[in-house]
Amino acid sequence: MPHNFSLQRTAPSTSDSLADNPHQVAPAKNRTHATVEILAEMILSGALPADSSLPSERELSLRLGVSRNVLREATKILQSRGLLSIRHGARTTVNSLRNEPVQQAVSGALYGSDNALVQLTEVRLTLEVSIAELAAQRATAKDIATLREFVQNLQAGISDATRYAEWDVAFHRALAEATHNSIFVLLLDSVAAMLRQSRDLALMHTEPRTSLPDHERIFEAVENHDAARAANAMRSHLERQKAAFRTYEK
Ligand SMILES: [Zn+2]
Numbered sequence: 001m002p003h004n005f006s007l008q009r010t011a012p013s014t015s016d017s018l019a020d021n022p023h024q025v026a027p028a029k030n031r032t033h034a035t036v037e038i039l040a041e042m043i044l045s046g047a048l049p050a051d052s053s054l055p056s057e058r059e060l061s062l063r064l065g066v067s068r069n070v071l072r073e074a075t076k077i078l079q080s081r082g083l084l085s086i087r088h089g090a091r092t093t094v095n096s097l098r099n100e101p102v103q104q105a106v107s108g109a110l111y112g113s114d115n116a117l118v119q120l121t122e123v124r125l126t127l128e129v130s131i132a133e134l135a136a137q138r139a140t141a142k143d144i145a146t147l148r149e150f151v152q153n154l155q156a157g158i159s160d161a162t163r164y165a166e167w168d169v170a171f172h173r174a175l176a177e178a179t180h181n182s183i184f185v186l187l188l189d190s191v192a193a194m195l196r197q198s199r200d201l202a203l204m205h206t207e208p209r210t211s212l213p214d215h216e217r218i219f220e221a222v223e224n225h226d227a228a229r230a231a232n233a234m235r236s237h238l239e240r241q242k243a244a245f246r247t248y249e250k
Pocket residue numbers: 168172211215237
């Protein structure tokens with residue numbers, strides 16, 4: 001599996017983010033983020049194979065050198081990213097990467113291309129404007145509560161670009177879940193996997209202070225079941241990103 005790219009990309013971005021924000025980031029959050037990254041790499045590299053159970057919490061926290069609380073928070077984030085399934089009273093299991101053929105087919109094109117992020121954002125535009133519209137029509141009270149929580153996490157993570165990016169992905173995925181059409185979730189997972197491959201690049205050109213109000217507008221429109229406003233807010237969010245990527249990639 002061509003997942004070697006992730007290893008070289010992940011480590012520098014984590015250390016950069018710690019160096020940039022030495023006083024703003026709570027140490028526990030750094031540990032959570034680092035744990036998320038390590039586990040994601042283990043899953044994507046196949047070191048933790050699909051459908052296998054994670055080692056016990058006790059064993060894994062020892063192995064990774066983190067507390068059980070940090071481990072629990074990290075596995076919740078990985079669940080929101082679709083990489084793990086957490087069931088009460090059972091071991092946490094690794095999800096099969098159902099989108100892998102798509103991911104592999106596109107990753108070649110992505111690396112050969114010098115405007116990969118613009119291309120990816122164009123696809124997100126067609127996909128996610130519809131997702132926002134349908135989510136506004138169909139979101140249940142529970143969906144709205146989840147989205148509210150993720151917006152609050154975005155607000156709390158504004159000074160840490162790496163952490164903010166995690167919640168950004170989680171927010172967009174929760175919107176796809178709120179359409180109650182699992183094919184949207186599947187497609188968005190493929191896009192998110194490709195985006196993760198270009199993550200360092202994407203991070204450099206994602207400005208939390210500009211995109212946070214976009215996320216808040218999308219959430220408010222969904223909360224009010226205003227489909228047109230949700231679609232518009234998503235369109236301007238992604239158009240802004242596309243413009244930023246275009247400046248960089250040309
Ligand atoms: Zn976003």
